[in-house]
Amino acid sequence: MALRLTRRKSLKVGLSGLGIISANSSLSHSNDRVDVTVIGAGLSGLYSAMLLEEQGFKVRVVEATNEIGGRVKSKNINGHIQELGASDIGIMYARVVDVADKLGLERVPTDIKVHPFSYYVRDNLVNLNNWETSNFNKTLGEERSIPPSRLLMTYLFKYNPLKSLEDWLDPRFSHLDIPLEDYLKEKGISDEALRLMNVDVNCSDIRYSSALSRFADIARLQFGGYLNASKEQYGSDAVILGKIKGGNQRLPEAMAESLQGNVYLNSIVRSIEFSKKEYEIKCENGKSYSSKFIVITTPLTSLKNIKFSPLLPKEKMSAIQEARYSGVAKIYLNIKKSFWDQDGFPASMWTDTPIERVFVRKEPDGSSQNIIIWVNGDTTKKIDSVPKNEMKEYILNLLAKIRPSTKGKLEVIDSYSWSANRFGMGDSYDYGPGHITKFSKAISSSFNGLFFAGEHTRNLDLGMEAAMASSERVVSEILDKTS
Numbered sequence: 449m450a451l452r453l454t455r456r457k458s459l460k461v462g463l464s465g466l467g468i469i470s471a472n473s474s475l476s477h478s479n480d481r482v483d484v485t486v487i488g489a490g491l492s493g494l495y496s497a498m499l500l501e502e503q504g505f506k507v508r509v510v511e512a513t514n515e516i517g518g519r520v521k522s523k524n525i526n527g528h529i530q531e532l533g534a535s536d537i538g539i540m541y542a543r544v545v546d547v548a549d550k551l552g553l554e555r556v557p558t559d560i561k562v563h564p565f566s567y568y569v570r571d572n573l574v575n576l577n578n579w580e581t582s583n584f585n586k587t588l589g590e591e592r593s594i595p596p597s598r599l600l601m602t603y604l605f606k607y608n609p610l611k612s613l614e615d616w617l618d619p620r621f622s623h624l625d626i627p628l629e630d631y632l633k634e635k636g637i638s639d640e641a642l643r644l645m646n647v648d649v650n651c652s653d654i655r656y657s658s659a660l661s662r663f664a665d666i667a668r669l670q671f672g673g674y675l676n677a678s679k680e681q682y683g684s685d686a687v688i689l690g691k692i693k694g695g696n697q698r699l700p701e702a703m704a705e706s707l708q709g710n711v712y713l714n715s716i717v718r719s720i721e722f723s724k725k726e727y728e729i730k731c732e733n734g735k736s737y738s739s740k741f742i743v744i745t746t747p748l749t750s751l752k753n754i755k756f757s758p759l760l761p762k763e764k765m766s767a768i769q770e771a772r773y774s775g776v777a778k779i780y781l782n783i784k785k786s787f788w789d790q791d792g793f794p795a796s797m798w799t800d801t802p803i804e805r806v807f808v809r810k811e812p813d814g815s816s817q818n819i820i821i822w823v824n825g826d827t828t829k830k831i832d833s834v835p836k837n838e839m840k841e842y843i844l845n846l847l848a849k850i851r852p853s854t855k856g857k858l859e860v861i862d863s864y865s866w867s868a869n870r871f872g873m874g875d876s877y878d879y880g881p882g883h884i885t886k887f888s889k890a891i892s893s894s895f896n897g898l899f900f901a902g903e904h905t906r907n908l909d910l911g912m913e914a915a916m917a918s919s920e921r922v923v924s925e926i927l928d929k930t931s
């Protein structure tokens with residue numbers, strides 16, 4: 449679907465961070481008449497709004513937080529733009545690239561240099577050369593020679609039976625809709641390898657996440673050019689990926705600016721009710737909005753807190769109630785002095801501790817080295833449970849235990865957890881066992897005038913691209929309904 453962006457208008461967000469209408473009117477029913485209300489100002493909501501306007505619909509966007517972008521969130525931390533949310537634009541991201549280009553945003557390669565890993569497993573630090581023979585490597589047989597950081601990818605690549613991007617929805621593969629751990633156990637993977645695989649897995653937990661869903665993600669990554677499981681997915685070895693110059697969040701911000709309709713921030717939707725041939729949504733701030741159609745892009749976990757009248761179909765409700773997301777937290781550190789020169793181990797660390805992965809990075813201009821600690825899945829709960837004011841001490845103490853040479857050389861400067869975010873809850877929706885079979889259709893299917901988009905309704909694509917692909921689907925569903 450080609451975009452035609454002729455009319456630019458500045459984003460209707462006042463200095464207070466409120467939408468212009470809500471800032472100027474009393475707590476009452478909004479009087480801007482629109483055809484469609486879009487809930488969520490992430491990529492899927494904004495792209496839906498852009499496409500709908502292009503098709504002649506009047507649209508408003510209602511967003512819970514005080515900013516645009518959802519899980520695309522950039523922040524200047526110590527003079528460097530860091531991506532708290534989505535970082536990489538994959539090579540098959542046609543929609544993301546197309547919209548960025550049309551909005552005049554410059555894309556640049558992701559060229560951060562990441563130092564190689566040393567491994568900290570069972571309270572011992574080791575470099576890769578010694579991993580296979582070390583006596584705290586408790587994996588078995590051929591597993592022993594595989595770096596802990598590559599174990600899961602190696603076996604997912606080895607066993608992936610999906611040959612095309614659509615296969616994950618084919619009933620021929622529904623027997624794989626079981627916990628990933630059960631599947632791998634059947635293949636003879638040892639308990640220790642399974643424990644290590646669960647460290648940095650991009651889902652909540654391998655004991656929960658559907659093997660079929662993991663294989664679908666591998667197929668999508670392979671389609672995106674990631675073909676060698678022995679290479680790290682990120683870092684200097686990665687398939688060339690891109691980002692938006694100045695921060696990825698500039699993309700959703702520019703998308704919001706391009707809209708004719710209003711974008712209302714700080715508007716947490718609490719209920720959606722159908723009456724008098726229209727839907728009325730009510731927000732926590734007392735505002736209500738009416739329209740014939742609603743596009744809902746909030747993550748499923750956030751949908752749990754919205755009341756629907758009439759109720760949504762049973763299967764959709766079950767999918768919402770049972771939804772779980774793959775958590776992710778990042779902690780940012782400054783390096784006051786190099787610590788790896790002192791002990792001789794590779795600078796970055798892959799660990800089986802609650803901080804999981806410690807990426808020591810060099811900025812593209814060589815200006816500084818800094819650290820991102822990256823925690824995935826349910827381990828983020830451990831990080832989330834650390835009180836904010838104790839976080840710095842907790843991280844530095846843990847690092848000093850893992851690697852005494854870090855003592856006095858590091859400084860924690862910021863942290864962000866998506867699992868602790870009330871409206872984001874994680875990197876992506878995590879299909880549990882049996883959920884693909886039971887819920888994949890129900891999650892995305894429309895219900896009367898309600899249409900459902902967002903990354904969680906993904907089909908062939910990943911992450912940001914999946915979010916935008918879902919916008920095309922809902923817009924064509926609305927066009928079908930109105931033609």
Ligand SMILES: Cc1cc2nc3c(=O)[nH]c(=O)nc-3n(C[C@H](O)[C@H](O)[C@H](O)COP(=O)(O)OP(=O)(O)OC[C@H]3O[C@@H](n4cnc5c(N)ncnc54)[C@H](O)[C@@H]3O)c2cc1C
Nearest residue numbers: 488490491492512518519534535536717902903911912915
């Ligand atoms: C740390 C991290 C790293 C990632 N890395 C990548 C990557 O490298 N590449 C990639 O392609 N993808 C990546 N992703 C995934 C990508 O960010 C998401 O797939 C995509 O941004 C989701 O867009 P969305 O519009 O579906 O959802 P969201 O961006 O979550 O938008 C939904 C919006 O709905 C709002 N909302 C929620 N509840 C309500 C409510 N009750 N009322 C009103 N509004 C509400 C939310 O505040 C949010 O703004 C990453 C995600 C994270 C968290």
